[in-house]
Amino acid sequence: MILHRSNVYGVLGEFETPEELIHAAKAVHAAGYRRVDAYTPFPVEGLSEALGLRHTFVPALTLLGGLLGGLGGFFFQYWASAVAYPINVGGRPLNSWPAFIPVTFELTVLAASLFSVFGMLALNKLPQPHHPVFNVDRFLHASSDRFFLCIEARDPKFHLQETARLLHSLHAHYVNEVADD
Amino acid sequence: MSSGQPPLDSPEIQRLTPVLEAGHTYGSVTDKISAIVLTRPTSLGWFIGFGIAFSLTGLMTIAIGWLIIRGVGIWGINIPIGWGFAIVNFVWWIGIGHAGTLISAILFLLNQKWRTSINRFAEAMTLFAVACAGIFPLIHTGRPWMAYYMIPYPSTMGIWPQFRSPLIWDVFAVSTYGTVSLLFWFVGLIPDLATLRDRAVKRPAKIIYGIIAMGWRGSARHWDRYQSAYLLLAGLATPLVLSVHTVVSFDFAIAIVPGWHTTIFPPYFVAGAIYSGFAMVLTIAIPLRKVYGLEDFITMRHLDNMAKVMLATGLIVAYGYFIEFFMALYSGNKFDVFLVNQRLHGPYAPFYYALIVCNILTPQLLWSFKMRQNVVVLFIMSIVVNMGMWLERFVIVVISLTRDFVPSAWGRYSPTFWDWATFIGTIGMFIMLIFLFVRVLPAISIAEMRELVSETSEANK
Numbered sequence: 001m002i003l004h005r006s007n008v009y010g011v012l013g014e015f016e017t018p019e020e021l022i023h024a025a026k027a028v029h030a031a032g033y034r035r036v037d038a039y040t041p042f043p044v045e046g047l048s049e050a051l052g053l054r055h056t057f058v059p060a061l062t063l064l065g066g067l068l069g070g071l072g073g074f075f076f077q078y079w080a081s082a083v084a085y086p087i088n089v090g091g092r093p094l095n096s097w098p099a100f101i102p103v104t105f106e107l108t109v110l111a112a113s114l115f116s117v118f119g120m121l122a123l124n125k126l127p128q129p130h131h132p133v134f135n136v137d138r139f140l141h142a143s144s145d146r147f148f149l150c151i152e153a154r155d156p157k158f159h160l161q162e163t164a165r166l167l168h169s170l171h172a173h174y175v176n177e178v179a180d181d
Numbered sequence: 182m183s184s185g186q187p188p189l190d191s192p193e194i195q196r197l198t199p200v201l202e203a204g205h206t207y208g209s210v211t212d213k214i215s216a217i218v219l220t221r222p223t224s225l226g227w228f229i230g231f232g233i234a235f236s237l238t239g240l241m242t243i244a245i246g247w248l249i250i251r252g253v254g255i256w257g258i259n260i261p262i263g264w265g266f267a268i269v270n271f272v273w274w275i276g277i278g279h280a281g282t283l284i285s286a287i288l289f290l291l292n293q294k295w296r297t298s299i300n301r302f303a304e305a306m307t308l309f310a311v312a313c314a315g316i317f318p319l320i321h322t323g324r325p326w327m328a329y330y331m332i333p334y335p336s337t338m339g340i341w342p343q344f345r346s347p348l349i350w351d352v353f354a355v356s357t358y359g360t361v362s363l364l365f366w367f368v369g370l371i372p373d374l375a376t377l378r379d380r381a382v383k384r385p386a387k388i389i390y391g392i393i394a395m396g397w398r399g400s401a402r403h404w405d406r407y408q409s410a411y412l413l414l415a416g417l418a419t420p421l422v423l424s425v426h427t428v429v430s431f432d433f434a435i436a437i438v439p440g441w442h443t444t445i446f447p448p449y450f451v452a453g454a455i456y457s458g459f460a461m462v463l464t465i466a467i468p469l470r471k472v473y474g475l476e477d478f479i480t481m482r483h484l485d486n487m488a489k490v491m492l493a494t495g496l497i498v499a500y501g502y503f504i505e506f507f508m509a510l511y512s513g514n515k516f517d518v519f520l521v522n523q524r525l526h527g528p529y530a531p532f533y534y535a536l537i538v539c540n541i542l543t544p545q546l547l548w549s550f551k552m553r554q555n556v557v558v559l560f561i562m563s564i565v566v567n568m569g570m571w572l573e574r575f576v577i578v579v580i581s582l583t584r585d586f587v588p589s590a591w592g593r594y595s596p597t598f599w600d601w602a603t604f605i606g607t608i609g610m611f612i613m614l615i616f617l618f619v620r621v622l623p624a625i626s627i628a629e630m631r632e633l634v635s636e637t638s639e640a641n642k
Contacts (some may be wrong), residue, residue: 127395
């Protein structure tokens with residue numbers, strides 16, 4: 001019996017409902033598996049907790065973007081209007097800050113949104129055209145009506161037969177070995 | 182209680198309530214929505230509709246081409262009426278473009294489940310409306326190839342844009358709005374593109390959807406970040422959507438022209454924008470659900486709710502008209518009083534009365550439950566409101582400019598063939614883009630519909 005095969009990415013169990021998946025995820029976590037991911041056709045509430053996922057960095061990145069956009073936008077306008085190209089209009093102040101607020105606001109929102117979306121994609125390592133789970137034929141259903149749980153081979157507790165048996169015992173409808181290529 | 186309201190346990194009300202008709206599963210919503218794009222044959226009606234819209238887009242291209250050759254003199258604008266159709270149409274389109282992000286962002290934050298089946302095409306509509314809107318100020322500059330002057334860049338002349346000008350604020354507001362709306366729409370599309378990639382039969386479709394889906398696989402870790410980003414975008418887009426028409430109204434309110442220089446403009450412009458936006462969503466939703474048999478997803482509940490939003494924002498707009506009059510009379514400013522007089526009795530008075538009929542009188546029918554349940558009435562009303570909102574911008578721009586402070590600066594304005602060609606051309610471009618969108622992308626968010634199936638099945642347990 002081969003315990004660790006380098007050409008196996010993991011074992012993929014298929015479930016019919018989000019409830020079954022959450023139940024299985026909790027059981028797998030309780031069994032000590034940590035290199036586990038779930039694949040669902042829509043965000044399932046309570047799944048991240050069941051998998052023991054940590055919080056994301058997307059909000060922090062968004063805040064960073066907002067700060068950069070807001071401060072950068074304001075001081076850029078100040079520099080352009082008061083330093084680089086000052087125009088004296090009837091002695092009015094060059095640093096007419098209330099007039100800079102609309103553009104500052106827009107740039108805050110713009111930068112925060114860009115950081116949020118591209119930060120999310122970067123943290124998710126997308127675009128990533130290929131992933132081992134796509135090798136499983138039934139994985140096509142992950143984008144429509146089935147819920148998958150993948151225990152990865154890099155988990156120290158991973159054992160092809162044992163892990164597959166665990167998924168079977170959790171009422172997975174199909175259990176597939178995922179080839180790594 | 183309004184007279185037409187039946188008792189709460191009547192079949193009419195029960196039929197009205199769901200945001201998703203019963204009996205749908207994850208598979209069935211996926212099948213039904215993706216089939217419109219993937220397997221349903223393109224109908225003759227689609228080609229005819231697309232052909233007409235495409236021809237009108239051609240007309241727009243010719244009109245803009247001629248404009249670039251000859252200059253803005255081919256339009257009806259003159260001195261003192263320098264703004265004319267270009268600005269009327271710009272404000273009208275950008276107003277229409279408010280509903281999408283409002284539905285996506287504000288209704289999302291307010292946890293309104295009924296937004297789910299209408300948000301996708303409302304967002305698409307927003308993008309297309311913003312695209313149409315963007316054309317007008319660009320070509321109105323007269324030298325559109327110099328439009329990059331409005332963007333701050335380190336030029337050899339050492340000059341910078343005038344950041345104190347509302348026109349520059351407009352550039353930032355509209356381009357930010359366009360960009361954020363695009364991001365919001367695209368983020369919402371990613372899981373659905375993955376669905377299309379997995380369900381596509383033909384190889385080109387698999388490849389194209391596969392590339393745009395970027396390898397999305399619905400991992401729980403990805404969904405975590407995705408939901409976080411989506412929520413943040415909604416939070417960011419909410420003040421943004423309110424800011425855009427506020428900034429557009431500053432274009433007017435900061436000038437001293439009678440009828441423009443008023444503090445009611447920002448809220449009244451935003452309400453008007455939402456009003457016309459919801460009208461346009463209804464104009465699109467009603468034929469869409471009929472043609473593609475989406476009555477299970479876009480239920481009478483959606484149409485009813487949208488009609489109510491229209492009624493509410495229509496009343497805010499009516500209040501705005503009232504305050505304009507009241508402030509003119511109460512302030513006693515003779516130019517403002519004269520302008521009110523001109524609206525009621527001047528050469529453009531028929532437009533003003535038409536505006537009152539379209540925007541204030543007709544929508545009062547929406548108080549009636551029976552009217553809100555009548556799809557034909559809603560469709561006609563949505564078009565009437567769109568016309569009314571266009572007339573509102575015409576009245577604001579043209580009457581004020583034709584009746585300035587001194588009689589020597591008075592004038593008249595009438596649009597030329599090229600004004601109409603450009604305007605109708607943008608409507609054609611808008612319809613053409615809607616046709617393309619419905620054909621190649623899922624018009625309803627499949628992933629969110631599956632979430633709705635999950636929630637409603639839990640609620641039924």
